[in-house]
Amino acid sequence: MNQLIQFSSSLQGYLAVGAILFALGIFCVMTRKNAIGILLGIELILNAAGINFVAFSKFRTGLIDGQIVALFIMLIAAAEAAVALAVILRFYRLKQTIDADEASIMRN
Amino acid sequence: MNKVLLLAQILTVASAIVVGFHPNILYASVFLLFTFCGVAVMFLYAGADFLAGAQVIIYVGGVTILILFAIMLTQWLYKIKLADIRNKMVLPGVLATIIGAFLYRALHQMVLSLPPQTPEALEKFSTTPKTALIGQALLGSYLLPFEAITILLLGAMVGAVWLARPE
Amino acid sequence: MVQSAQFAHSLEGWFGFLPLWGWAAISAFIVIYFLALPFGGLATYIERKIAADMQDRIGPNRVGPIGLFQFAADAIKMLSKEDFIPKGGDRFLFNLAPLFVVVGSCTAFAVLPLSKYLIGADVNIGVIFILAVTTLIAPGLLLGSWASENKWSLLGGLRAASQIVSYEIPVALSILPVVLISGSLQIGTIVEQQGWTVFGENPATYHFWNAFHNPFTFFSMFLLFVGGLAETNRIPFDLPEAESELVSGFNTEFSGMRFGLYALGEFCDVFVMSAMVTALFLGGWHIPFLDIEKLGFALPTGLVAFIQFHVFMIKTLLVVFVVMWLRWTLPRLRVDQLMGMCWKGLLPLAFFNVLGTALWMWAFKGQSLMQLLMGHG
Numbered sequence: 072m073n074q075l076i077q078f079s080s081s082l083q084g085y086l087a088v089g090a091i092l093f094a095l096g097i098f099c100v101m102t103r104k105n106a107i108g109i110l111l112g113i114e115l116i117l118n119a120a121g122i123n124f125v126a127f128s129k130f131r132t133g134l135i136d137g138q139i140v141a142l143f144i145m146l147i148a149a150a151e152a153a154v155a156l157a158v159i160l161r162f163y164r165l166k167q168t169i170d171a172d173e174a175s176i177m178r179n
Numbered sequence: 180m181n182k183v184l185l186l187a188q189i190l191t192v193a194s195a196i197v198v199g200f201h202p203n204i205l206y207a208s209v210f211l212l213f214t215f216c217g218v219a220v221m222f223l224y225a226g227a228d229f230l231a232g233a234q235v236i237i238y239v240g241g242v243t244i245l246i247l248f249a250i251m252l253t254q255w256l257y258k259i260k261l262a263d264i265r266n267k268m269v270l271p272g273v274l275a276t277i278i279g280a281f282l283y284r285a286l287h288q289m290v291l292s293l294p295p296q297t298p299e300a301l302e303k304f305s306t307t308p309k310t311a312l313i314g315q316a317l318l319g320s321y322l323l324p325f326e327a328i329t330i331l332l333l334g335a336m337v338g339a340v341w342l343a344r345p346e
Numbered sequence: 347m348v349q350s351a352q353f354a355h356s357l358e359g360w361f362g363f364l365p366l367w368g369w370a371a372i373s374a375f376i377v378i379y380f381l382a383l384p385f386g387g388l389a390t391y392i393e394r395k396i397a398a399d400m401q402d403r404i405g406p407n408r409v410g411p412i413g414l415f416q417f418a419a420d421a422i423k424m425l426s427k428e429d430f431i432p433k434g435g436d437r438f439l440f441n442l443a444p445l446f447v448v449v450g451s452c453t454a455f456a457v458l459p460l461s462k463y464l465i466g467a468d469v470n471i472g473v474i475f476i477l478a479v480t481t482l483i484a485p486g487l488l489l490g491s492w493a494s495e496n497k498w499s500l501l502g503g504l505r506a507a508s509q510i511v512s513y514e515i516p517v518a519l520s521i522l523p524v525v526l527i528s529g530s531l532q533i534g535t536i537v538e539q540q541g542w543t544v545f546g547e548n549p550a551t552y553h554f555w556n557a558f559h560n561p562f563t564f565f566s567m568f569l570l571f572v573g574g575l576a577e578t579n580r581i582p583f584d585l586p587e588a589e590s591e592l593v594s595g596f597n598t599e600f601s602g603m604r605f606g607l608y609a610l611g612e613f614c615d616v617f618v619m620s621a622m623v624t625a626l627f628l629g630g631w632h633i634p635f636l637d638i639e640k641l642g643f644a645l646p647t648g649l650v651a652f653i654q655f656h657v658f659m660i661k662t663l664l665v666v667f668v669v670m671w672l673r674w675t676l677p678r679l680r681v682d683q684l685m686g687m688c689w690k691g692l693l694p695l696a697f698f699n700v701l702g703t704a705l706w707m708w709a710f711k712g713q714s715l716m717q718l719l720m721g722h723g
Contacts, residue, residue, distance in 0.1 A: 079185040082295075085221065086286050088188050092214070094279025095199035099207075101271035107249055108204050111211055114242060115195055118218050121234075123286065129225040129304055131293045135312050138227045139321055142313065145230075145237050146328050150335035152242045156249040157342035163253050205492070209439065212485060219478075232474035240481030240514060244507050247488050251504065308470040310531055 085126030092119035106159045106169045110152065117148045184224045191217030205250055212243045226305035229313055387417030389613040393670050400674040427602035432495050435599065439493035444604045446486025447611035453479040454618040459533050459625050461654035462639075463647060472533035473521055476622060477514070480577070483615060484510040487586065487596050490608070494599035502595030505681065506586035510577050512688045517573035519696035520566040523703035524556050524626045527563070527712070537630030541637050542716070552637075553714035555629035560715055562702035567627040569696050571665070574619035576688070578612060580669055582676040585684060620665035624658060628665075631658045 078084050092115050099112030121141040128137025163169050194213035201207045215238040222231040296304070317325045391406065391414065398405025406413035431440050457472045459465050469475055484507045491503020528536045541552040553559055557567045576583040587595035597608045624630060631654035638645060638653055645653075679687070710718060 076182060076185050079188050080181045080224070082290055083287065084184075084188065085225065086283060086290070088191055088221065090279045090283035090286070091192050092195050093282055094275040095195045097278055098271050098275035099199045101275065102268050103204075105204050107246060107253075108207065110246065111198055111204075111207055114211060114238075115198060115214065118214065118238075122218060122221060125222055125225045125227050125230065127293075128227070129301065130296060131290070133296050133300055133304055135309055135316060138230050138309060139313060139316055141222075141227070141230055142233060143324060143328060145233060146332060149237050149241050150332050152245050153339045154335050154342070156245050157339035159249055160252065161342045169253055205439075209442075209485075209489065228469070228471050229474065232471045232478045235478035236474065236481055236514075240478075240484065240511065244484050244488065244511050247485065247492075248504065248507060251488070251492060251500065310471060311529075 082126055082130035085122055085130075089119040089122040089126070092116070092122065104170050104172055106162065106171045106174075107156075109171055110155050110159075113155075114148060114152070117144055120144055181224060184221065187217045187220035187224070190214075191221065204254075205247075208243065208246045208250060211246070212239055215239055215243065224305070226307070227309060229308075229310040385614065385617055387421065389617070389666065390420065390609070391417045393673075396667070396670045397674050400671075421606065424603050424606040429603075430599075430601045432599050434495040436493040436495070439489045440599075440604075443486050443490030443493060444600070444607035444611070446482050446489065448607050448614075450480050450482030450486065451611045451614035451618055453482075455614070457533055458618070458621045459537050459630050460658055461631050461651040462534070462538065463651040464655060465534055468532060468534040470530075470532045473525065473531045473536075473626070476533075476618065477518060477521075480615065480618065481510075481514070483611065486611070490600065491596035494596075496599050498592040498594075499596050499598045502586040502592045502598070505592075506579055506596055509579070509583065509585065509684060512685060513573045513576040513583075513692075516569055516688060516692035516696045517577060519693070519700060520569035520573060521622075521626060522696075522700050523563050523566045526700070526703050526707060527553070527556060527559055527714075533625055537625050537632070540629040541632045542635050554716040555627065555632070555634070557627040557629075558715055560703060560706045562699040562706065563627065565695065566699045566703075567623060569692055569699065570627065571619075571623055571668075573692060574623065575669065575672070576684070578615045578619055580616065581673040582679050583684060584678060585681055616666060616669055617662065620669065621658075621662045623665050624661040628661050630661075631655070633657055 078087075096112045096115030096119060099115060100109050101112075103109050103112065121144045124137040124141040124144070126137075128135060128141075159169050162174060166173050191214050194210040194217065197210040198207045198214060201210065215234060219231045219234040219238075222228075222234055394416070395405045395413075397403075406416040409415040409419045431437055454476045456467050457465065457469060457475050459468070487506040487510075488503045491499040491501075491506070494500070524536060525531060528539050530536060536556075539553060540555050542554045556563050558564065575581075579586050586592075587597070592598070597605055600608055633653075638650055
């Protein structure tokens with residue numbers, strides 16, 4: 072138990088959580104058909120990246136540059152969520168579904 | 180030795196697992212909210228106080244609400260089933276595990292190549308307030324990316340309004 | 347002055363003899379039973395009395411002297427009601443949703459500056475902390491309305507969420523001038539700078555209440571107040587609970603203590619918003635034109651804290667009174683008026699105030715109107 076606590080507050084702990092979130096995000100993006108579900112996966116991936124940046128910023132460089140990159144990631148995630156949801160609502164009006172596999176007009 | 184940090188990490192991972200596997204898209208997004216909160220606590224312990232606040236405001240107050248909004252607008256008013264039909268899960272699962280393990284492994288190698296901080300430096304880093312430093316950096320060496328982000332946000336806002344406009 | 351990260355670390359160092367969850371439970375108990383619950387309860391009583399006065403009625407007067415224990419009777423009534431969950435509703439979310447509202451509004455009490463010596467945790471991101479934890483209320487309303495499986499509830503919840511998300515922006519922007527002036531997000535520091543002392547040795551560091559710092563902050567205070575009204579879903583912005591259109595809005599299906607939690611959360615939120623107006627613009631614990639710590643003789647710290655606490659509470663409750671007064675005076679807005687007011691009215695005004703304050707700080711080297719008039723600095 073003590074080892075676990077030690078691990079959790081070290082850089083490796085942060086990296087492990089980041090990697091797990093990243094893998095779950097990839098999994099979510101690959102398996103979900105619902106466009107909003109895919110968006111959830113993307114948010115997980117972006118958060119994983121933010122965790123890694125912040126962790127390296129504290130445990131290795133000791134500078135705040137990593138935190139600034141994490142802040143930019145957050146802002147981009149917000150912009151991306153707004154646009155993505157607008158696209159989803161638009162797509163719903165077009166196709167009466169938000170199944171991402173149905174978005175295949177460009178295929179033929 | 181942080182029990183709170185460990186709890187936050189367990190919360191983060193557990194709720195992320197629910198996000199990844201729960202068939203109901205609404206539950207997945209509710210648990211995404213818990214993931215965001217857990218990540219915010221992790222940020223707090225990594226000495227990123229301003230970032231933790233921004234994380235909660237942007238993700239919980241903005242992104243989660245938007246997602247819940249979109250779910251409720253498309254799936255309740257128009258009677259679409261909440262349960263998400265999943266594609267095949269085995270291959271993506273294996274792939275995601277491999278990618279995650281590879282990522283952790285690669286970052287671990289990188290960790291070994293960088294010099295670690297002393298415990299005193301770590302302590303000092305976690306207790307200095309970051310808001311003023313971040314502000315100075317954003318208007319100093321990061322001015323160009325900062326301006327680019329503002330234009331991106333403006334474009335995103337205009338684009339979202341234009342996309343979602345009534346016919 | 348406890349930094350947030352340091353605060354988080356020190357929790358374990360100081361209180362090692364009880365497990366952390368034990369301390370968390372005890373402090374939650376203290377906050378809820380000695381701060382939030384009496385305030386929430388008394389606020390319902392005061393609100394009903396004020397409403398009665400304004401409508402020329404008597405109001406609650408049966409339970410206890412002048413009806414003072416009415417809120418206790420209400421609480422007992424709520425506790426003894428049937429714990430009802432709608433049949434088609436979502437059990438898990440129905441149970442979870444009221445907790446979001448209560449957690450969101452009660453956590454903010456931790457950083458309220460009740461007195462210089464009585465701040466739960468004077469974290470260095472205090473203002474952002476309040477903004478952050480109160481955002482938890484919106485998902486609570488949205489999920490509760492969804493879980494009710496009721497058309498009116500859902501419409502109310504959607505209205506509430508869109509309203510809160512929209513008005514978050516003018517609220518944050520109207521706080522920005524204060525942050526510009528004080529150069530800090532720490533609420534203790536912001537309040538401390540609003541003092542005024544005629545005996546003090548360095549008057550330049552004190553600039554009187556932020557509301558009177560310059561004309562722009564004066565308008566910012568009203569923006570924060572209006573935005574706060576909208577964020578707490580109070581009249582004239584109580585569209586989410588508009589009884590003429592939506593039965594009772596997002597809390598239609600909630601009964602018993604779950605409804606009580608929603609009501610408690612709402613009243614605590616009103617208190618938090620009023621305390622924010624007080625702390626950021628109305629000088630917090632400071633008595634106008636007097637610094638009780640620099641009278642020329644020293645008062646005991648306990649007495650200072652006592653006086654400051656009461657000054658702060660009086661100011662805050664006056665703001666709360668204005669909120670209640672408006673409730674029985676103004677009619678409700680329409681949805682389009684509400685959104686139009688936010689995006690076309692408050693938002694440009696808030697930007698104008700930020701710009702104006704920045705120009706003022708540049709032109710007068712950060713001196714307040716009072717300092718300029720008194721010739722200090």
